[in-house]
Amino acid sequence: MTNQYSKDIWHPFSHPTAVDAQIDPIHIVSADGVYVKDDQGRELLDGTAGGLWCVNVGQSRPEMKKAITNQLDEMAFYHMFGGASHPRSTELAAKLVSMAKPENMKRVFFTSGGSDSVENALKIARQYHVLNGEPDRKKFISLKCSYHGTHFGGTSLHGGDKGGVRRNYEPLLGGCIKVEAPWLYRNPWHCDDPEQLIDSCINQLIAEIEFNASDTIAALIAEPVMGGSLIIPPESYWPRLREVCDQYGILLIADEVITGFGRSGCLFGSRGWGVAPDIMTLAKGISSGYIPLGAVMINERIEQAWETNNDARGFISSGITYSGHPVACAAGLAALDIVEKENLPKNAKIQGDYLLEKLKPFAEKFPSVGDVRGKGLMLGLELVADKKTRQPVDVAKGLALNIAAAARKHGALVRPAGQRILLAPHLIYTTSHCDQLVDALSKAFNEIDR
Numbered sequence: 001m002t003n004q005y006s007k008d009i010w011h012p013f014s015h016p017t018a019v020d021a022q023i024d025p026i027h028i029v030s031a032d033g034v035y036v037k038d039d040q041g042r043e044l045l046d047g048t049a050g051g052l053w054c055v056n057v058g059q060s061r062p063e064m065k066k067a068i069t070n071q072l073d074e075m076a077f078y079h080m081f082g083g084a085s086h087p088r089s090t091e092l093a094a095k096l097v098s099m100a101k102p103e104n105m106k107r108v109f110f111t112s113g114g115s116d117s118v119e120n121a122l123k124i125a126r127q128y129h130v131l132n133g134e135p136d137r138k139k140f141i142s143l144k145c146s147y148h149g150t151h152f153g154g155t156s157l158h159g160g161d162k163g164g165v166r167r168n169y170e171p172l173l174g175g176c177i178k179v180e181a182p183w184l185y186r187n188p189w190h191c192d193d194p195e196q197l198i199d200s201c202i203n204q205l206i207a208e209i210e211f212n213a214s215d216t217i218a219a220l221i222a223e224p225v226m227g228g229s230l231i232i233p234p235e236s237y238w239p240r241l242r243e244v245c246d247q248y249g250i251l252l253i254a255d256e257v258i259t260g261f262g263r264s265g266c267l268f269g270s271r272g273w274g275v276a277p278d279i280m281t282l283a284k285g286i287s288s289g290y291i292p293l294g295a296v297m298i299n300e301r302i303e304q305a306w307e308t309n310n311d312a313r314g315f316i317s318s319g320i321t322y323s324g325h326p327v328a329c330a331a332g333l334a335a336l337d338i339v340e341k342e343n344l345p346k347n348a349k350i351q352g353d354y355l356l357e358k359l360k361p362f363a364e365k366f367p368s369v370g371d372v373r374g375k376g377l378m379l380g381l382e383l384v385a386d387k388k389t390r391q392p393v394d395v396a397k398g399l400a401l402n403i404a405a406a407a408r409k410h411g412a413l414v415r416p417a418g419q420r421i422l423l424a425p426h427l428i429y430t431t432s433h434c435d436q437l438v439d440a441l442s443k444a445f446n447e448i449d450r
Helices: 016-020 049-053 062-074 087-099 114-131 152-157 194-211 237-248 300-307 326-341 344-359 399-409 431-448
Strands: 028-032 035-038 043-046 105-111 139-143 176-179 217-222 251-255 279-282 294-299 369-375 378-386 415-417 420-423
Touching (some): 043 431, 062 326, 087 105, 087 326, 105 114, 114 152, 114 251, 114 294, 139 194, 194 237, 217 237, 237 251, 294 300, 326 344, 344 369, 344 378, 344 431, 399 420, 399 431
Parallel strands (some): 139 176, 139 217, 251 279
Antiparallel strands (some): 028 035, 035 043, 105 294, 378 420
């Protein structure tokens, strides 16, 4: 084995033998601000916010460490089952409701992370319809190319099956309907016009709703910007989704695990499209990754179904030991204070626009870059074998992996994701950080993609 660090570990989304064979594994030993240091002493600009869209406010923030240690001095843990609470949980819930006031969100259910949040959102959606007198509404709609976590519900809704994401764990949750994503670069209609694409997607969605019997569908779940595939829908797509859901009595769940708290250039991704969902799933940026934390938020419409119920059907038979963990909530409060005080959503938009303009020339300059796209500090470079046909690269040949490895040699961490390179910088990036990231990527592409 060449990877000395992984002999005792099974890593997520990895084949153990491939990990064991890594010659130069990523082993990060410290971090500060937007930089990390690896085991070879190299300081690297982090273009991934901790690797998975998480550390929005940057590493080793004194405010974050102080909030966490103060809470540990006060109390490490107490549960929230059966009405129990503690100061940080009530403070954070009030903060979240205030931040999501434009969406008319009224209640918060705390979880331990994004997959937990999605799983509980699905439960809440089904139970809402039971309380609302429509118990047959059990099915869910999701988009192809989507990602909603790794629990059985989220895996069932997964919008693709490369790598056996669904197949290896079937049978999964029944009644999960997949419809086309609003992807301008690659769609089955070969459509490059945004409005025509939206019409095609919405028409297909309506056909699936009616074919599957609209009164059996509980909710549609979608990411405002699709993180794994970096698909950015055209402007009017989300408003059209809202209209269709309202027309057929279907709840709209915005999976804001990645887009929540500023990453897309707006406080919430759905807000950036001018849409208020019924349910929001949150994680990652809620605590900036310092402590695992997630949440589900529900609007007044959902809340009222419970407020008017007085029987066992309204009992919330779901719970997580670490729901509303005091230390996690303390971290959440500190992180969201930074988000607001430093106006990180605005900075994400400014720096994201700047970074996108710097990266767009890559599509002309390098033979394997078919598309460059982004919204806020969510950016991606689509790698293709043929620009004219838009045929994806053969992932097995490892082009994305090789480019990411070369970028690391030139001082920056980027994320290889199959047929694309994903960028998810910390929301505290400056233009000089953007320039440094582009320079490292340019050198990497010049070295690998010639």
